Amino acid sequence: MSAANLSxxxxxxxxxxxxxxxxxxxxxxxxxxxxxxxxxxxxxEQIELFDNVLERxxxxxxxxxxxxxxxxxxxxxxxxxxxxxxxxPPASVRRLANxxxxxxxxxxxxxxxxxxxxxxxxxxxxxxxPHLLAVSGRWWLKEIVTDALVARRYPSVSRRLVNNPGAxxxxxxxxxxxxxxxxxxELAVETGVRxxxxxxxxxxxxxxxxxxxxxxxxxxxxxxxxxEMRDAIAAVSAGVNRDxxxxxxxxxxxxxxxxxxxxxxxNEAALFEFAKHRKYEETVxxxxxxxxxxxxxxxxxxxxxRDDGVFVSCKVAQIGWETVRAILQCRYxxxxxxxxxxxxxxxxFAGMNLEKARQLLRHWHVRIASxx
Numbered sequence: 001m002s003a004a005n006l007s008x009x010x011x012x013x014x015x016x017x018x019x020x021x022x023x024x025x026x027x028x029x030x031x032x033x034x035x036x037x038x039x040x041x042x043x044x045e046q047i048e049l050f051d052n053v054l055e056r057x058x059x060x061x062x063x064x065x066x067x068x069x070x071x072x073x074x075x076x077x078x079x080x081x082x083x084x085x086x087x088x089p090p091a092s093v094r095r096l097a098n099x100x101x102x103x104x105x106x107x108x109x110x111x112x113x114x115x116x117x118x119x120x121x122x123x124x125x126x127x128x129x130p131h132l133l134a135v136s137g138r139w140w141l142k143e144i145v146t147d148a149l150v151a152r153r154y155p156s157v158s159r160r161l162v163n164n165p166g167a168x169x170x171x172x173x174x175x176x177x178x179x180x181x182x183x184x185x186e187l188a189v190e191t192g193v194r195x196x197x198x199x200x201x202x203x204x205x206x207x208x209x210x211x212x213x214x215x216x217x218x219x220x221x222x223x224x225x226x227x228e229m230r231d232a233i234a235a236v237s238a239g240v241n242r243d244x245x246x247x248x249x250x251x252x253x254x255x256x257x258x259x260x261x262x263x264x265x266x267n268e269a270a271l272f273e274f275a276k277h278r279k280y281e282e283t284v285x286x287x288x289x290x291x292x293x294x295x296x297x298x299x300x301x302x303x304x305x306r307d308d309g310v311f312v313s314c315k316v317a318q319i320g321w322e323t324v325r326a327i328l329q330c331r332y333x334x335x336x337x338x339x340x341x342x343x344x345x346x347x348x349f350a351g352m353n354l355e356k357a358r359q360l361l362r363h364w365h366v367r368i369a370s371x372x
Contacts, residue, residue, distance in 0.1 A: 028057045028058070036085070039085055055091045072103065075096065076101075079106070083110065097123060109138075110135075110138060124151075133156060189216050192213075256282060271287060280330060310327060311348065316358055324345075
């Protein structure tokens with residue numbers, strides 16, 4: 001062993017042997033500081049010496065960490081200091097990364113280059129959600145790691161991954177994320193605009209998405225994906241129109257709504273009950289009557305990729321938000337809406353001008369009439 005290495009060993013042994021167990025948190029700070037002061041000049045053998053000592057200290061301190069807050073703070077500080085050091089002691093970094101306390105594991109999980117893909121996969125398989133979130137934030141992630149992360153099916157982890165441009169996701173990984181996205185509109189949008197999402201999975205997402213999500217996807221589509229997504233949405237919409245024409249007969253609904261009108265019983269409460277119970281034909285017919293419109297005008301608005309057409313009819317009918325919300329939920333292709341989507345929709349509806357809505361509805365009547 002070289003004289004330099006003997007000197008380092010002597011310093012480390014003195015640091016350890018002159019400290020009591022109560023002072024070991026202070027000792028590990030001193031040893032870490034000694035390493036950091038010359039980390040760029042140490043050779044592999046010297047780094048290994050520090051690794052042996054640091055790992056020994058970390059193991060010892062971990063035993064005391066649950067009962068000693070200074071011990072936890074010391075380990076968290078060491079983790080933060082070593083996280084960005086390219087030649088950090090590898091065994092010590094792995095030991096810190098596997099600590100159950102995220103304040104200690106987090107810094108090296110997020111940044112340390114000393115953790116291999118195998119290390120990250122093992123952590124993804126065995127550790128808790130906060131640890132997976134930390135790994136998901138690493139700038140570069142290979143598919144083998146992201147596959148292990150999404151396999152745990154934490155929505156928060158999936159959201160962080162799809163928002164991480166340096167995370168590569170396999171087709172199998174995207175399939176898991178899309179299954180979660182069915183009940184998470186924000187995740188659906190963030191996933192849909194990923195440039196590496198396979199085309200067939202993007203088509204699947206667009207087929208299953210609510211109309212509001214489709215509209216948001218189109219508005220955020222990168223230039224080279226815009227036409228593909230627009231054509232896919234148009235195909236989905238055309239398919240819905242065909243299904244609607246085939247499956248929905250408005251004759252009986254129109255007869256019922258007319259009867260209610262003649263009895264003086266057609267009002268917002270009746271419309272709300274139709275929409276609440278997902279009676280699509282009756283909802284369309286009642287909304288058309290209350291807005292002094294026609295089924296020919298209202299039905300395409302209900303099938304549109306946008307909400308504002310429905311809002312126009314609802315504003316003219318002068319109904320309240322709870323009824324509007326029920327109508328949105330009743331829409332054939334729209335399905336259930338997330339709370340954030342509904343909040344934005346409510347703001348849009350509240351800000352709509354009644355007179356402008358009436359003008360728009362009259363314009364649509366003229367347009368529809370000219371096509372017949």
